[in-house]
Amino acid sequence: MFERALTQVKYNKDGDLLFSVSKDHVICVWFSQNGERLGTYHGHQGAVWTIDSNPTSSILASGAADNTVRLWDIKTGKLIKTWDLPTAVKRVEFSEDGLFLVATTEQRMGHLGSILVYSINPDIEGEQDDEPSLKITCEQSKATVVAWSYLNKYIIAAHENGTISQYDSKTGEQLLNVQVHEKGPLVMDMQMSPDRTYFITASKDKTSKILDVNTLQVLKKFETDTPLNSAAITTKKEFVILGGGQEARDVTTTAARQGKFEARFYHKIFEDEVGRVRGHFGPLNTIAVHPAGVSYASGGEDGYVRLHHFDKSYFDFMYEVERTRAQH
Amino acid sequence: MTADDFYDSDEEIDFSDLREQYEVKLEEGLDTFVVVDGLPKVPEDNKPKLVKFLVKKLQGVGKTKEDSVYMPMGDDGQSQGFAFVEYETSMQAAQAVKKLNGLALDKKHVLAVNKLTDIERYGREGRIDEKYTEPEPEPFVEQEHLRSWLADPRGRDQFILFRADTVGVYFNNKKEAPEMTVERQFWTESFVRWSPLGTYLTSLHPQGVQLWGGASWKRMARFPHPAVNLVDFSPNENYLVTWSNKPIVYQEGMPGITAEEDGKTYIVWDVKTGKLLRSFPPIESPQEADKPPNMRKKIQWPLFKWTADDKFCARVTPGSSISVYETPSMVLLDKKSIKLEGVVDFEWSPYSPTDEELKKPASEQLLCYWTPELGNQTARVSLMAIPSKEIIRTRNLFNVSDCKLHWQSEGAYLCVKVDRHSKRGKSTFTNLEFFRIKEKNIPNETIEVQDTVINFAWEPKGNRFVLIAAGELPPANAAGVAAVPKTAVSFYAPEKVKSGPAGQFRLIRTVDKKNSNAIFWSPNGHFCIVATINSQQSNELEFWDFDFDGEKRESEKDLAANLSLIGTVEHYGVTDVEWDPSGRYVVSSSSMWKHTMENGYHMWDFKGVSLREDHIERFKQFAWRPRPPTMLSKEQQKQIRKNLREYSRQFDEEDLIMESEASAIVIEARRRLLEEWRAWRSRIERDLAEEREDAGLPPFGADEEKEMEGATVIEEIVEEVIEEKEEEIA
Structure with a gap:
């Protein structure tokens, strides 16, 4: 439970830990099995926007409104590195091998939005570089979210103008730029598939899309009736989970159902809605799926993190065509 | 852009309106x-x-x-x-x-x-040919069939959907997506409306009203009433009444209207010829017109009320008279209004005597009106025959606050809902005065209801009714928001009698502590929805069956009804409920005109089983296309009812085939999607494996799999001694 709105929740690679950040300044870590709190990481001076842990679950990276990216020792909670940047940091993500960290900064006060890549020394005790190994300046439109492709090949970024770019992660050259979402409503989330060959977006334009990382071709499209803040791909089952809701200022009355504060499950391949999970009293800001696909967590504007374990019927659910194919 | 471009674009501006206004008339x-x-x-x-x-x-x-x-x-x-x-x-x-x-x-x-x-x-000479030449008769042009939709092989009904700027007409496909027949953007500029027999779709524009119809949905007629706000048809679609809150300001060259119409607000039109029959000035008093629009009394609509056969139309001038006009001339019956001091409102009987009946002297059109207490005269409700203007029945009423006149759909019964106050005027209650029009001397009976009846509805073609009564207003709550009183829904039916006219009306049951405020009877009676619409508290729809096929309560065994609640559903934000013309389906909708969120419609069957749910952004209006009355004779209808079982089997089979066809298409589409995805995945996975191999990495997921195989859950139980104490038990 937090006092303020959640901004991101994220499992570690093994799925035993769940990290959460919110607009209060603290990072929390929980046992994903029972929701017990394991610890907190203190140091940020502003709303923490984003978080990620490296593949070996030794280092935690966070980005915040206090214009810093910080690295933490997961085990001890010790701060091991702070990078001071000119503007707030909206998204950080470790590469697949944990050797690089990508971060995106806000456009503000005469600073253009930028995408920064830092080399990471996996040794907790070791020195970290002060300067980024690569800096991409977003001349046209700031990046709202970024992610790594498989094998650190590309950096994928979603921009304020609804386009999605593919950058060469070595040179920073923009290889592709495609208009995927509407101009105006922001792309709020972008999450990679487990093997990082495709990814899902969530936009305030009420749609979520799955794209191929190599071609940026839209493979699937999910249409909803509410602005979306987060989208996650489930493992084990071919679903996606979408979350969002009317913003508080747009909700005229108090009834929770009017705000559409539900986690929505769609079939990843057929694009049909298959179910909803209620519970939050405000919009869902962030959703994360357990790497083994056994549970998911959602963080809401209401200040709650909800942890759901999937039951047997969830795993049994299958479309007729899937069942017949599975039998062959 | 150069200066020339500016001039060019200037020239394209349409000045004709200004020119018209300021041009000097020579x-x-x-x-x-x-x-x-x-x-x-x-x-x-x-x-x-x-x-x-x-x-x-x-x-x-x-x-x-x-x-x-x-x-x-x-x-x-x-x-x-x-x-x-x-x-x-x-x-x-x-x-x-x-x-x-x-x-x-x-x-x-x-x-x-x-x-x-x-x-x-x-x-002037030469302007007109001196020699008369016979005008060329216009060649006959085959017109489209105006009722082509009735020939749908599956007998489906149509409806309109109005969302954002687009109006479309669709066939109802029950659970499946409706089948579009036409969709047009900016078809109307305020709302659309069906004519009463479903022949025309009416659209409203600042320049007037347009009617559309036929299989191609072409324009059938135009009625140029500037700034028109409301339209109303006569029951047989022969006449159209339009109203605008702005009196017409006549200018030379306005199409279709003449200087005569200057200052008028109501126009009566002939639908088939498109001709203006007569226009009327506003009836509101001058003081009323001076008030700002939001302070004015609501206009009464429809003001012009029609007999069921379109032969007469009438309107009330509150407080003084009822004017009856004959069609198509639209001249006053006997050249004068009927003076009725104090008259508040009237209603025509919805039943018109057939030509055969009219041959008998006693059969005339009936209208019912009421007058409040005036001086030493009591309030009074009267039935008048037209055209003779003979008053055939009156009843005096006391302590009357208001009356509402409810005719049964066949004109067999009239219920006058009389809102009364106690002598001191402190409490209010309702009397229902019933008149049995078809029986000798028009007998009357009264039902007293303790609370104020806020809604009343007859069963169409039947003799049962539902009413909703509201209790005293509870005091406003702490937040100062006026609470809505709880309502009680009561169901009535006549007593069972062996033969002759229906028995006395008796209460079947009352369901209280509800929020219900609306009654929607199926067009053929038998089923009825009691709903709570336009409400923040509740969005309930209750489906009632008046002839339930099952055990009957002992206490109700003498009544000609077996009432049962057969379904209760919720539709969040419901603002409108409408039965389809057949009474098989009902649609509840939530329009953005009245409710801001989750707009769209929900289709149910007559039992309240959900068939289809459609959430539509900026959804405005849903309306079933009415059907003209059946052309089958009574005998033919009876025959059909007898063989219903036979037909329903046939229809069930058809439905099954349709459904399985539809699902076959869906399954096929899914199979294709699944194959495509799998093919794409296997290609991507192969490429990824190759690239990983080139990079000297094991295939993706290999290390996890190994780990998973060796993974075992280790449970450690740690016991800590917090405190130990020895106690001796005696």
């Missing part, structure tokens, strides 16, 4: 003159007499005097049979042309009155 001065032709030829001596006679006639429509008449004399000393007349205003001159042209002075002489400017315009 003929202005001559507009007050008319030429009167067809006068008798008289010698000089008789001229003043004729002029005097003529002026008398001419003053009927405007101001003129003998000096203003110029009657030229011919060389033979006789007048030439025409005269020039000047009126005070051009409006009066126009009136003279309209009213006096064709007026017979005597058997020989018929007046021909024309504007001087028209004579100038058309009468």
Whole structure:
């Protein structure tokens, strides 16, 4: 439970830990099995926007409104590195091998939005570089979210103008730029598939899309009736989970159902809605799926993190065509 | 952009409206003159007499005097049979042309009155061919069938959906997506409306009303009423009434209307010819018109009420009279309104006597009206026969606050809902006064209800009814928000009788502590929805069956009904409920005009089983297309009812085939999607494996799999001794 709105929740690679950040300044870590709190990481001076842990679950990276990216020792909670940047940091993500960290900064006060890549020394005790190994300046439109492709090949970024770019992660050259979402409503989330060959977006334009990382071709499209803040791909089952809701200022009355504060499950391949999970009293800001696909967590504007374990019927659910194919 | 471009774009602006407004009318001065032709030829001596006679006639429509008449004399000393007349205003001159042209002075002489400017315009030599040529008869053009939708092989009903700027007409496909027949953007500028028999779709525009129909949805008619707000049809679609809150400001050249319509707000039109029949000024009092729009009383709509056969229409002038007009001339019946001091409201019986019945002297159109207490006269409800204007039944009422008149759909019963107050005026309650029109001497019975009845509805074609009563208003809550009183829904039916007219009306059951505020009977009776609409508290729809096929309560065994609640559903934000014309389906909808969130519609069957749910952004209106009455005879209908089982089996089979076809398509589409995805995945996975191999990495997921195999759950139980204490137990 937090006092303020959640901004991101994220499992570690093994799925035993769940990290959460919110607009209060603290990072929390929980046992994903029972929701017990394991610890907190203190140091940020502003709303923490984003978080990620490296593949070996030794280092935690966070980005915040206090214009810093910080690295933490997961085990001890010790701060091991702070990078001071000119503007707030909206998204950080470790590469697949944990050797690089990508971060995106806000456009503000005469600073253009930028995408920064830092080399990471996996040794907790070791020195970290002060300067980024690569800096991409977003001349046209700031990046709202970024992610790594498989094998650190590309950096994928979603921009304020609804386009999605593919950058060469070595040179920073923009290889592709495609208009995927509407101009105006922001792309709020972008999450990679487990093997990082495709990814899902969530936009305030009420749609979520799955794209191929190599071609940026839209493979699937999910249409909803509410602005979306987060989208996650489930493992084990071919679903996606979408979350969002009317913003508080747009909700005229108090009834929770009017705000559409539900986690929505769609079939990843057929694009049909298959179910909803209620519970939050405000919009869902962030959703994360357990790497083994056994549970998911959602963080809401209401200040709650909800942890759901999937039951047997969830795993049994299958479309007729899937069942017949599975039998062959 | 260069300066030239600016000029270019300037030229494209349409100035015609401004031009019309400011252009100097050159003929202005001559507009007050008319030429009167067809006068008798008289010698000089008789001229003043004729002029005097003529002026008398001419003053009927405007101001003129003998000096203003110029009657030229011919060389033979006789007048030439025409005269020039000047009126005070051009409006009066126009009136003279309209009213006096064709007026017979005597058997020989018929007046021909024309504007001087028209004579100038058309009468000049060469303007009109001297020789008469027979007009070419227009070749016959086959018209589209206006009821083509009824020939749908599956007998489906149609409806309109209005969302964002688009209006579309669709066939109902039950669970499946509706089948579009036409969709047009900006089809209307406020709302659309079906004509009562479903022939036309009406659209409203600032310039007037348009009707659309036929298989191609082409325009059938236009009614140019500027700034029109509301429309209403006569029951048989022969006439259309339009209303605008802005009185018409007549200008030369307005299509379809004349100077006559200046200042009018109501227009009655002939639907088939598109002609204007008559226009009416606003009835609101001048004080009322001066108030700002939001302070004014709501206008009564429809103001003009029609008999079921379109033969008469009538309107009330509150407090003084009812005016009955005959169609198609739209002249007052017997040339005068029926004076009824204090009259508040009236309703026609929805039943019109057939031609056969009309041959019998007693059969006439019935209208019911009521008057409040006036001086020492009690409030009174009366039934009047038209055209004889004979009052055939009255009943005096006491302590009346308000009355509402409810006719049963076949005109067999009339219920007058009388809201009454106690002598001191502190508490209010309702009496229901029933009149059995079809029975001898029109017997009356009264049902007293303790609370105020806020809604009442007859079963269509039946003799049962539902009413909703509201208790006293509870005090406002802490937040100062006025609470809505709980309501009680009561169901009534006549007592069972062996033969003859229906028995006395008796209460079947009352369900209280509800929020219900609306009653929607199925068009064929039998089923009824009691709903809570436009409410923040509740969105409930209850489906009631009046002839439930099952055990009947002992206490209700004497009643001609077996009432049962067969379904309860919720539709968040419901604002409208409408049964389809067959009574098989019902649609509840939430319109953005009345509710801001989760707009769309929900289709149910008559039992309240959900068939289809459609959430539509900026959804505005849903309306079933009405059907004309059946053309089958009573015997044929009976036959069908007898063989219903046979038909329903056939329909069930058809439905099954349709469903399985539809699902086959869906399954096929899914299979394709699945194959495509799998093919794409296997290609991507192969590429990824190759690239990983090139990079000297194991295939993706290999290390995890190994780990997973070796993974075991290790449970450690750690016991900590917190405190140990030894106690001796005696």
